[in-house]
Amino acid sequence: MPSSPFIIVAIDGGAASGKSSTSRILSERFNLLHVDTGSYYRALTAELLRRGVAPGDVPAVKAALAALRFGTRVNGRSSEMDIDGHVAGDEIRSREVNDAVSHFSAIPELRAALLAYQRGQADVAQCHGFRGLAMEGRDIGSVIFPDADFRFFLHADPAERSRRRAGQGQQDKIHERDRLDSSRKTAPLSCPAGATSIDTTLASIGAVVQQMATAIAAKLRPA
Ligand code: DC
Numbered sequence: 001m002p003s004s005p006f007i008i009v010a011i012d013g014g015a016a017s018g019k020s021s022t023s024r025i026l027s028e029r030f031n032l033l034h035v036d037t038g039s040y041y042r043a044l045t046a047e048l049l050r051r052g053v054a055p056g057d058v059p060a061v062k063a064a065l066a067a068l069r070f071g072t073r074v075n076g077r078s079s080e081m082d083i084d085g086h087v088a089g090d091e092i093r094s095r096e097v098n099d100a101v102s103h104f105s106a107i108p109e110l111r112a113a114l115l116a117y118q119r120g121q122a123d124v125a126q127c128h129g130f131r132g133l134a135m136e137g138r139d140i141g142s143v144i145f146p147d148a149d150f151r152f153f154l155h156a157d158p159a160e161r162s163r164r165r166a167g168q169g170q171q172d173k174i175h176e177r178d179r180l181d182s183s184r185k186t187a188p189l190s191c192p193a194g195a196t197s198i199d200t201t202l203a204s205i206g207a208v209v210q211q212m213a214t215a216i217a218a219k220l221r222p223a
Contacts, residue, residue, distance in 0.1 A: 004131055004220075005220075008145050008149050008150070009023070009132065009133065009216065010144070010150065011137075012152070013138075013189075014138075014156075014161070014189060015165070015172065016162075017155055017200060018156065018200040022154070023134040026209060027134040030134075031130055032125070033077060033079055033121065033128065033133050036136055037140065038101075038137060039080070040114055040118070042093070042097050043083060044068075046088050048064055049096060055104045058107060058109065061104070065109065068083055068084060069083070069084050070082070070114075079121055079125075098173070102184075103180065105184070106180060106184035106185075108185075118144045121135065132149075139187035142187065146192070149219070152197075153192070154208070156201040161174055196215065198212070
């Protein structure tokens with residue numbers, strides 16, 4: 001019997017657009033490893049702040065990056081990045097990290113340091129017996145896996161996204177982060193050509209997942 005093909009599902013979008021909820025559910029439904037690349041940028045930001053490195057000090061960022069070692073732990077269906085053997089906790093959702101993460105993420109050398117690591121998650125998924133990857137972020141369908149089997153771009157009305165974040169009890173200037181993430185020179189947040197764009201403003205998570213799952217299942221079904 002032929003084995004199932006390995007699939008990569010790229011899910012991009014701005015803050016609180018619905019990426020995490022949908023990619024988690026899709027990873028369950030299709031036996032995929034869930035990779036939240038925002039958590040990588042957040043963990044790295046928390047570590048650099050801990051070391052007293054400012055985002056404006058690029059030489060210090062580069063020196064710190066050269067000294068850090070990245071590893072991966074698979075926790076259930078989720079991939080977690082460890083830095084020098086330590087997996088960051090809730091501090092990656094702190095206000096300090098929320099405020100700094102887009103500034104660090106705009107540094108090309110920092111993005112370059114995570115590029116191969118993110119692509120390597122496909123090997124991690126294969127080694128752990130997953131059928132593929134559900135990877136969420138800002139540049140997955142444009143830069144990390146431009147040839148992904150499925151590429152989705154989620155977006156929602158700004159007021160609705162603020163409401164979602166407030167509901168999570170987080171202090172997060174999401175519009176400012178979106179502005180910085182969309183206007184940076186390297187790998188800006190944008191809907192890549194050919195990706196399926198989905199407006200999640202008025203849709204339930206279940207309805208959005210259904211739309212994505214239907215597209216995936218239709219392509220996986222033998223002709
Ligand atoms: O998904 P998130 O809101 O937790 O991401 C936090 C920040 O990380 C986001 O504002 C920009 C950065 N990021 C990025 O630049 N590229 C990615 N692929 C994922 C996140």
